[in-house]
Amino acid sequence: MGEAVNKQGTNSYADPKIKRPFVLASVMLAMFMGAIEATIVSTAMPAIVGDLGGFSKYSWVFSSYLLMNAVTVLIYGKLSDLFGRKPILTIGIIVFLIGSVLCGFAGSMSMLIVFRFIQGFGAGAVMPIATTIVGDIYTKEERARIQGYLSSVWGISAITGPALGGMLVEYVSWRYVFWINIPLGLLAIAGLWFFLHEKIEKKKPEIDYLGAILLTVSISALMIVLVEGGTHWPWSSLEVISLLVVSIIAFVFFIYQEKRAKEPMMPFSIWKERPIFIANIASLTTGIMLIGISSFLPAFVQGVMERSPIVAGFTLTSMSIGWPIASTMAGRLLLKIGFRKTSVFGGIFLTLGSIMLVTLSPNAGPIWAAAGSFLFGIGMGLTSTSFIVSVQSTVSWKQRGVATAAIMFMRNLGNTIGAALLGGILNLRLKEFFQENGGNLARNVTVDSVNSLLNQSERSRLPKQIRELLQDGLTNSLHFVYYAVLLFALISFLLIFFLPKNNENSVS
Structure with a gap:
């Protein structure tokens, strides 16, 4: 953005005061901080669970982070339209760093979950505003190419993240996987304040606080139901029914609030554009798939295949390598064949990758897991780049922040729902498997017993029968998780066909 924005809030890509290469580098550094955090x-996580215990809370470590990320992403997007990208992104990074420091000092799984809430509260600013800044300072044609650069951040983090994380876990402590964010965040803030200069029209802001509260209540209630339903609470219990009612009522009031607010957190008017509507819904389903792979694949490789954290990280690395490669390809394909055809190719790869993970077995080895992960990454690179460029090309500057945040919100919401839903499926299926197949051993085995599989020394001390029961249970349960991932891949693929055939938008 910089001084590329005049009083009317229109783009001026050629403004000589904008140091675009330096701004891009700062944006990529901020995104790298978030990307390497994920990998x-x-x-x-297996080492963290092995140290702190509480496997039944495994998905909550991701859900707590993703919940705050999902809720705040729209707020940050709107605030960036009102106050400028630089100050809001800076605030987000600072909160993220505070959460990271606290996560490293966590002494229990419950403490870690609370600190992940704080971390997620700041993370909501990073990806959408960083991506919006690129939309501000580059033309429509340039955006497709620059999105490839941004996605390369995931490739770099894919190579360095899991390898570095594995080494820190094995040779130092898992706590440093959070503290490594500190120098990255400080450098990103310095770059933004040196090279991104803004001129924002002064006006009294109208912030939709009520909309933010209603959305938080709705998503939180739904997430608790998805995580706890069927495991700690029966689906027909008063707790589940009450929370579902609260979620639905809060969401209905949220829609009503957004229609009457002067500056709605989620302007539904932009959803009337078919490319935006389809991109947002498809981002929701791909977000569910993404968390299913990134959260649970390392547990399978370490707990069932009995491989090291570095090897487990390698399976995720392949996805994060495929993603930027495909994003770079998408930048060229978008200009040649359009958003729809590029997205269709992405949908095919998402489905193929999901099929490989459904057929994953203990004997297949980590190469098979990595191959499925790589195909999935190709699919994500093609679809996500198509969706972002399409959305940014559909709206003007004044709505670009919230429009970009909306697509990020839908993916984060998918992550949030996915972590809860798939985590719930995993826990429920583990519980049922032990009851059905445990025999006399079932009295000594619970969902939290899986902790022992994720710690090499504890796993080696387990009696053979119990170890095999736990590994068979984890294998069976994760197959159910990946059947769900495949279902969402097919839904995503079908949604893409509803994109208009001639959807090359003229707004830049």
């Missing part, structure tokens, strides 16, 4: 924490 390192997923790699370290």
Whole structure:
């Protein structure tokens, strides 16, 4: 954005005062901080659970982070339209760093979950505003190419993140996977304040606080139901029914509030554009798939295949390598064949990757897991780049912040729902498997017994029968998780066909 924005809030890409290469570098550094966080924490989670215990709360470590990320992303997007990108992104990074420091000092799984809430509260600013800044300072044609650069951040983090995370876990401590964010965040803030200069029209802001509260209540209630339903609470219990009612009522009031607010957190008017509507819904379903792979694949590789954290990280690395490669390809394909065809190719790869994970077995080895992960990354790179460029090309500057945040919100919401839903499926299926197949051993085995599989020394001390029961249960349960991932891949693929055939938008 910088001084690329005049009093009317229109773009001026050629403004000589904008140091675009330096701004882009600062934006990429901020995104790298968020990207490496995702790959390192997923790699370290088995070690964290092995140290702190509480496997039944495994998905909550992701859900707590993703919940605050999902809720705040729209607020940050709107605030960036009102106050400028730089101050809001800076605030988000600072909160993220505070949460990171606290996560490293967590002494229990419950403490870690609380600190992940704080971390997620700041993370909501990073990806959407960083992506919006690129939309501000580059033309429509340039955006497709620059999105490839931004996605390369995931490739770099994919190579360094899991490997670094694995080494920190094995040779130092898992706590450093959170503390490594500190120098990255400080450098990103310095770059933004040196090179991104803004001129914002002064006006009294109208912030939709009520909309933010209603959305938080609705998503939180739904997430608790998805995590706890069927495991700690029966689906027909008063707790589940009450929370579902609260979620539905809060969401209905949220819609009503957004229609009457002067500056709605989620302007539903932009959803009337079919490319935006389809991109947002498809981002929701792909977000569910993404968390299913990144959260649970390392647990399978370490707990069932009995491989090291570094090898487990490698399976996620392949996805994060495929993603930027495909994003770079998408930048060229968008200009040649359009958003729809590029997205269709992405949907095909998402489905193929999901099929490979459904057929994953203990004997297949980590190469098979990595191959499925790589195909999925190709699919995510093609679809996500198509969706972001399409959305940014559909709206003007004054709505670009919230429009970009909306698509990020839908993916984060998918992550949030996915972590809860798939985590609930995993816990429920584990519980049922032990009851059905445990025999006399079932009295000594619970969902939290899976903790022992994720710690090499504890796993080696387990009696053979119990170890095999736990591994068979984890294998069976994760197959159910990946059947759900495949279902959402097929839904995403079908949604893409509803994109208009001639959806090359003229707004830049």
